[in-house]
Amino acid sequence: MSANHDITASSFLKDEKFIEWKLTPSNEIDKYWKDFLKDNPESYEAFKEAEILFGQIKFTGNSLTQDERKQLWERINQANKDVPKRKHVQIFIRYAAAVCLAIAISIGFYKYIANNVTNDFQANDAVIVGNALNDRDIVLTTSEKKLAFDSNIDMQVGEDGAVTISENSGKRTDVALSESMNRITVPYGKRTKIELQDKSIVWINSGSILEFPTVFSGNTRDIHLLAGEIYIEVAKDNKRSFYVHAPDYRVKVYGTAFNVTAYNDLPSSIVLVEGQVSLSSSVNYKKETLLLPGEIAVYLGNDSFSKQRTDISKHISWKNGYLLFDDTPIQEVLKQIERYYNLSFSYDRSCVLQKRTCSGKIHLSDNIDDVMKTIAILTSTNYKREDKTIYISPSEKQ
Numbered sequence: 001m002s003a004n005h006d007i008t009a010s011s012f013l014k015d016e017k018f019i020e021w022k023l024t025p026s027n028e029i030d031k032y033w034k035d036f037l038k039d040n041p042e043s044y045e046a047f048k049e050a051e052i053l054f055g056q057i058k059f060t061g062n063s064l065t066q067d068e069r070k071q072l073w074e075r076i077n078q079a080n081k082d083v084p085k086r087k088h089v090q091i092f093i094r095y096a097a098a099v100c101l102a103i104a105i106s107i108g109f110y111k112y113i114a115n116n117v118t119n120d121f122q123a124n125d126a127v128i129v130g131n132a133l134n135d136r137d138i139v140l141t142t143s144e145k146k147l148a149f150d151s152n153i154d155m156q157v158g159e160d161g162a163v164t165i166s167e168n169s170g171k172r173t174d175v176a177l178s179e180s181m182n183r184i185t186v187p188y189g190k191r192t193k194i195e196l197q198d199k200s201i202v203w204i205n206s207g208s209i210l211e212f213p214t215v216f217s218g219n220t221r222d223i224h225l226l227a228g229e230i231y232i233e234v235a236k237d238n239k240r241s242f243y244v245h246a247p248d249y250r251v252k253v254y255g256t257a258f259n260v261t262a263y264n265d266l267p268s269s270i271v272l273v274e275g276q277v278s279l280s281s282s283v284n285y286k287k288e289t290l291l292l293p294g295e296i297a298v299y300l301g302n303d304s305f306s307k308q309r310t311d312i313s314k315h316i317s318w319k320n321g322y323l324l325f326d327d328t329p330i331q332e333v334l335k336q337i338e339r340y341y342n343l344s345f346s347y348d349r350s351c352v353l354q355k356r357t358c359s360g361k362i363h364l365s366d367n368i369d370d371v372m373k374t375i376a377i378l379t380s381t382n383y384k385r386e387d388k389t390i391y392i393s394p395s396e397k398q
Contacts, residue, residue, distance in 0.1 A: 007043045009247070012050035022051075045282070048211075048226055049247050136187040140165075142177045155184075155194040161215045177214045185209050186228065189342025196223075198235045200242065203319040205229035206339045207263065216240065225262050231319045233257045234275075248299050250285065252278045258291075259316050265335070268299045271315040279305055323362045330356040330379050334392070337375070341368055347392035356381065356394075 012018045021029045037044055137148040140155075151168040158164070165173045184204065186192045192204040197215055204210055208228020216222075221242040234242045236255035244251040246262045256275020262268045270279060272295055278288040281303045289305045291297050296310040314324045318340070325333055331354070334345045360378045365371055372383045372390060384391045 007040075007046050009046050009049035012047055018050065045224065045245065045247070048224075138187065138190050138192060139185045141183045141185070143180050147175065152191050155192070157195060157197045157214055159197060161197060163214065179213060179215045179217060181211045181213055181224070183209065183211045183226075187342070188339050196221075196235075198237060198240075198242075200235045201233045203231040205231075205318055206342070225260055227262055227264065229259070229261045229263065229318075231257070231259045231316050246299075247282075248301070249279055249281045249305075252280070252288070254278075259312075261315075263339075269296055269315075271296045271310060271312055273312050273316065281305075317361075318364075321364050323364065325358040325360060325362070325378070327357045327359050330354075330358060330381070330392075333358045333362075333375065333379070337362075337371065340364060341371070343368070343388040343390060345390050345392055 017029065017032065021033060033047075037047060137150050138153055140147040140149075147165075149165070149167060153168070154166045156164045156166075161177070161179060163175045163177050165175060167173075184192060184194070186204045186206060186208045188207045190206060194202045194204065194210075194212065196202065196212060198221060200221075202210070202212075202223070205228055208230065209226040210228070210230060211224040211226065213222070219240060221237070221240050222245060223243075224245045226247065230244075232244065234253045234256055242253040242255075244253065244260055246260060246268060248268060251258070251260065251270055254276045256277055257273040258275075258277055259271040259273070260269075261271075270277065270291060272291045272293050274293050276293075277291050279291060279297055279299075280286070280288050281299070283303045287303060289297065289307070291307065294309055294312060295307050296312075296315065297305040297307045300306055311324075311326070314326065317324045318336075323333075323336060323340075330347075334347065338344055356379045358375065358378045360374075362371060362374050362378070368390075369385070372385065375381070376383055376395075380395045382393050382395055384393075
């Protein structure tokens with residue numbers, strides 16, 4: 001791939017060498033991409049976004065017709081003939097995997113979660129059956145190590161870069177991280193809070209990936225939200241601006257508090273609580289959009305944002321342990337509950353339920369039944385829980 005400033009995540013996802021690397025990594029191809037990023041640092045964010053999107057690809061193995069299976073097998077056989085004998089097995093497997101994926105792309109063998117509902121559809125009384133999200137640990141990755149935690153954590157980075165991690169169990173761990181970017185992955189069902197070296201505080205919601213340095217050593221303070229949602233209170237520093245880089249834009253901060261949402265299945269947005277921020281797309285950093293307290297900006301693509309006044313409490317209440325809704329469609333309510341508790345819903349696709357809305361406050365209790373009882377009351381529905389799947393149906397009274 002020849003790098004230029006127009007490279008996006010989709011550019012990598014269409015690149016055969018990138019696909020081959022994700023499917024069958026090797027020392028040779030690892031070195032290729034390492035050298036590429038070293039020579040083209042401006043492509044780093046797009047490259048990382050492509051890695052995330054690739055990991056969210058949903059394979060559906062029954063999508064191939066008989067003719068398509070025949071075509072796939074013929075191309076694999078042809079690849080086998082073209083491979084030199086001495087490297088036959090290793091290269092054939094790698095090439096065949098790439099061929100499989102190339103055909104899969106062209107015939108819709110997979111779908112991006114970013115553009116599609118993640119539920120599987122079953123022809124059973126018109127019910128949507130969701131797949132339970134995988135239960136995973138919070139993972140902190142540095143250039144030198146990887147740490148995993150099975151419960152929510154708080155992190156504090158001292159002025160000298162020393163890091164203390166406090167777990168819900170009360171256990172405290174002192175760790176030494178590299179000064180370069182560290183990555184924390186907070187899966188669905190988990191949350192994290194980080195106090196950065198400059199005393200800025202970041203709350204990280206479920207299903208989020210954030211990159212941050214242990215030490216802010218340059219002329220600016222930069223963190224990268226690769227996916228998910230954060231609420232941040234930025235410490236003032238008259239000498240160094242603070243930037244939050246999202247996949248499509250960046251937020252320049254002037255000492256303030258705000259919320260950034262960058263989930264793949266929701267519009268990307270910024271809600272300003274106090275202070276002032278300016279927004280600029282990755283396409284043109286010189287074109288800035290100013291945001292005032294009480295406003296929400298939604299990224300529309302094409303280097304533009306849409307601004308309007310909003311009730312900020314609805315957007316930031318999650319960090320305080322509850323959710324606020326005002327005539328919110330039930331699908332959106334259930335999506336937030338899914339993300340927070342790492343479970344899935346099955347619900348009736350009838351017009352009656354689809355038109356239900358929710359208004360009120362839902363406390364995010366450790367007991368999911370307490371939450372579901374509140375939802376049932378607010379939306380006039382019934383529910384039945386089986387492991388990590390909850391079935392929703394309209395109340396018989398309606």
